[in-house]
Amino acid sequence: MKLVIRHARVIDGRGRARERATLVIQEDRITAVGDERTVPLLRGAVEIDARGKTVLPGLIDCHVHLCLGGDADVIRTIREEDPALTLLKAARFARATLEAGFTTVRDVGFRDHSIFALRQAIAAGILPGPRILAAGLAICQTGGHARFIGREADGPVEIVQAVREQVAAGAEVIKFIASGGVLTPGTSPEHAQLSPEELAAGVAEARRAGRRVAAHAHGAEGMKNAIQAGVHSIEHATLMDDEAAALMRKHGVFMVPTLSALAATADCGLTCGVPETVVSKAQTMRARHEASFKKAHRTGIPIAMGTDAGTPFNHHGANAQELERMVALGMSPMEAIVAATAAAARLLGIDQLVGTIEADKLADLVIVDGNPLTRISLLQDRGKIAGVMKAGRFVSGPLKNEHMANG
Ligand SMILES: [Zn+2]
Known part of the structure; x- marks a missing residue:
């Protein structure tokens, strides 16, 4: 399966966010992330327009x-x-x-x-x-x-x-x-x-x-x-x-x-x-x-x-309540997200596989409506979770139902 997510805010797990990004997923992996012009066209891919949405590492x-x-x-x-x-x-x-x-x-x-x-x-x-x-x-x-x-x-x-x-x-x-x-x-x-x-x-x-x-x-x-x-x-x-x-x-x-x-x-x-x-x-x-x-x-x-x-x-x-608690005690929302993605993967010794959004990592993703960098608590709102992807398959959220053929 090939999937292209366009126009997304992508939080990479290492502390960076990119606006209007394009993300390519093939089989269980992320194969490219970048802007519209640098990511090559992919024939036969399913396209998701993620305008207004944020993609984070699982x-x-x-x-x-x-x-x-x-x-x-x-x-x-x-x-x-x-x-x-x-x-x-x-x-x-x-x-x-x-x-x-x-x-x-x-x-x-x-x-x-x-x-x-x-x-x-x-x-x-x-x-x-x-x-x-x-x-x-x-x-x-x-x-x-x-x-x-x-x-x-x-x-x-x-x-x-x-x-x-x-x-x-x-x-x-x-x-x-x-x-x-x-x-x-x-x-x-x-x-x-x-x-x-x-x-x-x-x-x-x-x-x-x-x-x-x-x-x-x-x-x-x-x-x-x-x-x-x-x-x-x-x-x-x-x-x-x-x-x-x-x-x-x-x-x-x-x-x-x-x-x-x-x-x-x-x-x-x-x-x-x-x-x-x-x-x-x-x-x-x-x-x-x-x-x-x-x-x-x-x-x-x-x-x-x-x-x-x-x-x-x-x-x-x-x-996800823990992220809000960490932010209340002084972390920025971005730091809390890093603690729950790249830093966590490093502690668990699985940072070669998951924890960041970059080419060759497993496609473990959360896609939410809105921007958790301005309101971290939205990660706790199930109504805001558009999709959860594990190893390239949607496993939960409205996007799962829309893209069952790929899941
Ligand atoms: Zn315990």
Whole structure:
């Protein structure tokens, strides 16, 4: 199939926008992008007039949990729910995520290894959904945060074994829990979890297997342990101190802020069924989290967009709310888009394939009515999404119906 999109505003994912651009897609790839005169004529191509529309790279969420449904007490749900039902619900959440313009997600903790079956079903075209990179089970210490979606392991030997289990099951990324958390009762976000020795052994094993490593860390000590061990990203980075910030800059470690997680829990208050300990943790941490995000942005720590979708009231399909939150805390709309495209692809190690609009990249695109550079929140408006394309096929939006023959 050959497709030419004309008269579009194209945001390339690297921080540049081009007006009245022409974009050529053949099979699953972008083959040319430029202006009318420089892009060669293409015989037999389907033409789309994208006047008034903006084309962006398919959005990437670096932190989701497809096994969690955004309900008030997700731990209780997981405990009571049949794993098969969890997987069916995850398939529905994956579809909602794709339809919202997210063509790639990184799942950083599922209740079991069935996430790899979902990934496979989507890759094979059996189910609609984003490209998934998954961690399998998060690796935590006995009694640690996130153990309801985790593999508890203690001591370097068992940690290495836990890494090998995830790799053997098909994990592209390994997730460690390096501090307490908000959702798990009896753990404090301030306290470090897993010892420096355990983290070092686990990260070395993951790197030996060529895998990227993400570490959950709220408190500064947990962050530093994880950075020293060699992780690629710190998830949340809530209570970042100057030393942790300097280490992140020095080692090029990404912050994946997940502002939506704390904000959604803190905003909902005590009336919506979230356990009281969880709400009070979220409320006290929120201001410090926002200060950490601003500091990271101001001082040049690389930031990749992630939502923690699936946590209470942080719903799959509402992922683009994170961009508005980042803009509210000082990013320009263009910077927020870069964090959700090229920067995210770089963190995930898939920047050769996706994350930018340029020749030879996979044609993962979102086409929206209007200009998100003047109003970032329009990315959350489903009525404004004209089309979502994954690897050269329209998978959602009115443009899908108009161009079914090509999809
Ligand atoms: Zn998470």
